[in-house]
Amino acid sequence: MPKINRGNTGSLEVRLSAKAHERLDQLRFNLNLSKPAGILFLLPFCMKTERTVVDMINLENKYILEKKSIMCKAPESLIIRLTYLAEQYEMSRNQMLGYILSDQLETLPDDHFLLRKHGETESEKALIFLNRDCHEKLLTYCEKHFITANGLISYAVLKGMNYRFPKYETNEQEKIFTSLPHYIVQHVKEKANWHNIADFLYIELCLYELLYHDEAFLYHSSLG
Numbered sequence: 001m002p003k004i005n006r007g008n009t010g011s012l013e014v015r016l017s018a019k020a021h022e023r024l025d026q027l028r029f030n031l032n033l034s035k036p037a038g039i040l041f042l043l044p045f046c047m048k049t050e051r052t053v054v055d056m057i058n059l060e061n062k063y064i065l066e067k068k069s070i071m072c073k074a075p076e077s078l079i080i081r082l083t084y085l086a087e088q089y090e091m092s093r094n095q096m097l098g099y100i101l102s103d104q105l106e107t108l109p110d111d112h113f114l115l116r117k118h119g120e121t122e123s124e125k126a127l128i129f130l131n132r133d134c135h136e137k138l139l140t141y142c143e144k145h146f147i148t149a150n151g152l153i154s155y156a157v158l159k160g161m162n163y164r165f166p167k168y169e170t171n172e173q174e175k176i177f178t179s180l181p182h183y184i185v186q187h188v189k190e191k192a193n194w195h196n197i198a199d200f201l202y203i204e205l206c207l208y209e210l211l212y213h214d215e216a217f218l219y220h221s222s223l224g
Contacts (some may be wrong), residue, residue: 004111008076009073010073010074010075011063011072012039012074012079012082012097013069013071014069014070014071014072014094014098014205015065015066015067015068015069015070015094015095015097016070016101016105017063017064017066017098018064018100019102020102021066021068021183022123023105024039024105026114026115027041027042027092027105028048029121030113030115030181031155032154032179035070036071036073037147037151039116040074040103040145041145041147041151041161042101043145043217044145046103046104047100048102049100053090054087056089056096059099059100059102061096063099063106065099065102072170073146075146078145105166105209116191118181118183118187119186120181120182121183123150123180123182124179124180124181124182124185125177125178126177126179126185127175127178127180128153128176128177128200128203128204129173129175129200130203130204130207131172131174132168132172133169133170134168134208134211138152138153138207141211143211149178150178150179152210153180153184153203153207154181155210156182156206156207156210157187157202157203157206158184159210160191160206160209161191161195161205161208161209162213164213166205166208166220184202188203
C-alpha cells in the first residue's frame with residue numbers, strides 16, 4: 001500500500017477520560033491501529049457535530065480527563081483548524097480534543113461493532129485488487145485525514161456491503177499489498193463464500209458502499 005503523503009505536519013496532545021481510553025484500546029485493536037492512529041481515525045467523526053460554548057462547558061463538567069496523554073502527528077491544516085475552534089470555545093486545544101473525543105467514545109453503544117471483541121487481531125498480509133477509481137478515493141481520504149488505509153479497509157468490512165453494482169469511470173484494476181487483522185481476513189472469507197464471490201471483490205464492495213454511498217461517512221469525509 002503506498003505511503004500516505006504527510007505534507008506539513010505538527011503535533012497534537014490528547015488526554016481522554018478513563019472510559020474513553022478503554023474504548024479507544026478496543027477500537028484500535030479491532031482496526032489494528034496504534035493509539036495515535038485511532039485518534040486520527042475518530043477525529044473526522046466527532047468533529048461533525050457543531051457545538052456551542054455552552055455545549056463545551058457541559059462536556060467539561062461531564063468528563064474528567066486523565067493526566068496521561070497521547071501524542072499524534074497531524075496535518076498542519078487540521079492543527080490550524082483545531083486551534084481556531086479551541087479559541088472560539090476559550091479553552092486549550094488539548095482540552096477541547098479530550099472532551100469531544102471522550103464524548104464520541106463514551107456515547108458509542110456498548111454493542112457497537114467497533115467495540116465488540118471480534119477475535120484474533122494480529123495482522124497478516126493480504127493481497128487486494130481494487131478498481132483504480134476506488135483505490136484513488138481510498139487514498140485521498142486517508143491522505144486528507146492522515147489515517148492508514150488498512151484501518152479504513154477494516155472499518156468498511158465491519159460495516160459490510162450492499163447489493164449495489166459499482167459504477168466507475170474506468171475498469172482498470174490495481175494490486176494492493178496490505179496488512180489486515182486476522183479476524184477481518186476470516187470474516188471476508190466467510191462473507192465472500194456466502195455470497196459466492198471472490199474475497200477481494202467482497203472487500204471492494206464494502207469499500208464502494210462506504211466511500212460512495214454511506215451518507216454519514218461522506219459527510220465526515222467532507223470535513224477537514
